[in-house]
Amino acid sequence: MADPSSYRPKPGEIPDSPGVYKFRDEHRRVIYVGKAKSLRQRLASYFQDLAGLHPRTATMVTTAASVEWTVVSTEVEALQLEYSWIKEYDPRFNVKYRDDKSYPSLAVTLNEQYPRVQVMRGPKKKGVRYFGPYGHAWAIRETVDLMLRVFPVRTCSAGVFKRSAQIGRPCLLGYIGKCSAPCVGRISPEDHRELAEDFCDFMAGRTGAYLSRLEKEMHAAAEEMEYEKAARLRDDIGALRRAMEKNAVVLADATDADLIAVAEDELEAAVQIFHVRGGRVRGQRGWVTDKVEAVDTAGLVEHALQQLYGDESGESVPKEVLVPVVPEDAAALGQWLAERRGAQVSLRVPQRGDKKSLMETVHRNAQQSLALHKTKRASDLTTRSRALEEIAEALELDGAPLRIECFDISHLQGEDVVASMVVFEDGLARKSEYRRFQVKGFEGQDDVRSMHEVVSRRFKRYLQEKLKTGEWSPEDGEPEDDGRPKRFAYPPQLVVVDGGRPQVAAAQRALEELGIDDVAVCGLAKRLEEVWLPGEDDPVVLPRTSEGLYLLQRVRDEAHRFAIQYQRNKRGKRLKAGPLDEVPGLGESRKQALVKHFGSVKKLRQATIDQICEVPGIGRKTAETVAAALAQAVPAGPAVNTATGEIIEDEAPAPAGPASERGTEQ
Numbered sequence: 001m002a003d004p005s006s007y008r009p010k011p012g013e014i015p016d017s018p019g020v021y022k023f024r025d026e027h028r029r030v031i032y033v034g035k036a037k038s039l040r041q042r043l044a045s046y047f048q049d050l051a052g053l054h055p056r057t058a059t060m061v062t063t064a065a066s067v068e069w070t071v072v073s074t075e076v077e078a079l080q081l082e083y084s085w086i087k088e089y090d091p092r093f094n095v096k097y098r099d100d101k102s103y104p105s106l107a108v109t110l111n112e113q114y115p116r117v118q119v120m121r122g123p124k125k126k127g128v129r130y131f132g133p134y135g136h137a138w139a140i141r142e143t144v145d146l147m148l149r150v151f152p153v154r155t156c157s158a159g160v161f162k163r164s165a166q167i168g169r170p171c172l173l174g175y176i177g178k179c180s181a182p183c184v185g186r187i188s189p190e191d192h193r194e195l196a197e198d199f200c201d202f203m204a205g206r207t208g209a210y211l212s213r214l215e216k217e218m219h220a221a222a223e224e225m226e227y228e229k230a231a232r233l234r235d236d237i238g239a240l241r242r243a244m245e246k247n248a249v250v251l252a253d254a255t256d257a258d259l260i261a262v263a264e265d266e267l268e269a270a271v272q273i274f275h276v277r278g279g280r281v282r283g284q285r286g287w288v289t290d291k292v293e294a295v296d297t298a299g300l301v302e303h304a305l306q307q308l309y310g311d312e313s314g315e316s317v318p319k320e321v322l323v324p325v326v327p328e329d330a331a332a333l334g335q336w337l338a339e340r341r342g343a344q345v346s347l348r349v350p351q352r353g354d355k356k357s358l359m360e361t362v363h364r365n366a367q368q369s370l371a372l373h374k375t376k377r378a379s380d381l382t383t384r385s386r387a388l389e390e391i392a393e394a395l396e397l398d399g400a401p402l403r404i405e406c407f408d409i410s411h412l413q414g415e416d417v418v419a420s421m422v423v424f425e426d427g428l429a430r431k432s433e434y435r436r437f438q439v440k441g442f443e444g445q446d447d448v449r450s451m452h453e454v455v456s457r458r459f460k461r462y463l464q465e466k467l468k469t470g471e472w473s474p475e476d477g478e479p480e481d482d483g484r485p486k487r488f489a490y491p492p493q494l495v496v497v498d499g500g501r502p503q504v505a506a507a508q509r510a511l512e513e514l515g516i517d518d519v520a521v522c523g524l525a526k527r528l529e530e531v532w533l534p535g536e537d538d539p540v541v542l543p544r545t546s547e548g549l550y551l552l553q554r555v556r557d558e559a560h561r562f563a564i565q566y567q568r569n570k571r572g573k574r575l576k577a578g579p580l581d582e583v584p585g586l587g588e589s590r591k592q593a594l595v596k597h598f599g600s601v602k603k604l605r606q607a608t609i610d611q612i613c614e615v616p617g618i619g620r621k622t623a624e625t626v627a628a629a630l631a632q633a634v635p636a637g638p639a640v641n642t643a644t645g646e647i648i649e650d651e652a653p654a655p656a657g658p659a660s661e662r663g664t665e666q
Helices: 039-046 055-063 075-089 137-147 158-167 189-203 208-223 227-245 297-309 330-341 353-395 447-469 501-513 547-576 588-598 601-606 609-613 620-632
Strands: 019-025 030-036 064-071 105-108 117-120 129-131 257-264 268-277 280-290 320-322 346-348 403-412 415-425 435-438 494-498 520-525 530-532
Touching: 019 039, 019 055, 019 075, 030 039, 030 055, 030 075, 039 064, 055 064, 075 297, 075 330, 105 137, 105 189, 117 137, 129 189, 137 189, 189 208, 208 227, 257 297, 257 353, 268 297, 268 353, 280 297, 280 353, 297 330, 330 346, 353 547, 403 447, 403 547, 415 447, 415 547, 435 447, 435 547, 447 494, 447 501, 494 501, 494 547, 501 520, 520 547, 588 601, 601 620, 609 620
Parallel strands: 257 320, 320 346, 403 494, 494 520
Antiparallel strands: 019 030, 019 064, 105 117, 105 129, 257 268, 268 280, 403 415, 415 435, 520 530
């Protein structure tokens, strides 16, 4: 724990202007990012009597070991830089909202020749028009099913589309009138794109004009006694009205707005957002966060706005943003939102009428979300804390192992030997920290030797990171100044290996050879679920109902799963590899071009260098390399059709024989 006075800047050194500041810990990692209208006043507030600081702020300043700042010209620039740094450095003391679920959106892939309507989750892609997010995927599919009658846009995958084009026959939706069947040329690319754009306009809330046009066409068809056409238009209008009824009108003036509400207590906060387009609720999402910094409701709203619109632009930012409390830097936030939209954005608190009533509904949703989250987490947090305490007690550790790393070896009869490293922090999987290893030091099957190599490599990387940051042998290394999270920079309190006494001894020996003596090691053997410690003749047996044992099993099983997955992928690539894969510098596109031009690898092997040069993108030097590689490769045996006994002329990879994969067992 550092004394803030040890790194406090002199008052004259801090400029009295807008800027963004970073607190770093003793390892040079950025732990907090903030902005201020006056850097001098804001930073001075951190360096006062610790008793007068908020407990979370006091924890932050005593964890930090230095502070730096960057001066900007305006508050808007400070807002942008703060958002960029929080996203880049992921500081542990900044409020970071996390989605309580992965919300689906309705997406129209306008970046394709034939745009496709589909359900999408995850990050947004360029050239794709999104609507939502929605609470449930089935809600999207019901709406789309109704609208496909009027807007028969393509909904099939690329594989189905390509297959239908090859056989010249559309899929079922094409036969029942819910797809215009561009795959077989029933509609031109231009007309299909216009259809997709009409679909987008209707989903965006521009419904009145389209319905009026359909009604005029229906009446005109009836007057001309085209009753079948009129009936079809009548049914189309009915389908669109039913789709509209699924999103009830909440704001009568056809407003485009986002409503943000916050529910909070001393430790956590929940945010709910309703997306209203054309006066109808088109989407909803929710976030939950730990209040790791001293922040009020206005600060939570500001962080929510940054996360919600930080990567958005254009119409994704609405004309109006309604919030429960206007943040302190409302003018800067409003200007920042306007820059992202490209037009004026109103940021205000609703005072009366339908908007205030809807805000109350959003707030009730936020309260329910927070209550549900706390109900789920209370049991989970208690269980995880008890599990970590039981592990610490059983293994006689100085404290609870807040970071656990587990290693497992996997191979197939001594081939494709790989290893996995999984990380659990506070009893939860930290998948971004998972790592995979190929065992390179030797060939063959030796689980103990493999474990020694992998643990050595992992902790050598840890020592290298310490060298870079100046924590280890400072006379030999210059400290890094970027503050970004490093791949192997954080040591665990406990290393778990999948195996028994031999694997544990190998891991312990690897640590001792590197001079690391502050990391505990244990092994979990599958046979009797015994916990082995280095140098002990007898294992530690945890009760079968122990939460500590359950946690160790989850860690071990996750490492086993991750290792098996990597080993299968590696083996699959090896079995699919052909002679062209051995040609250096030959990419996938040129390999496909060669096979397509000659028809098979067998015919390519028989071709001359001049004939190979005729393939677009293949120069003479590459052609000579390909010819030399194919000449050295041993041709595979003739493929046989097992049903007819016929010998197939074109080469095909020999099928792999049955084999079982395994992980390290004890």
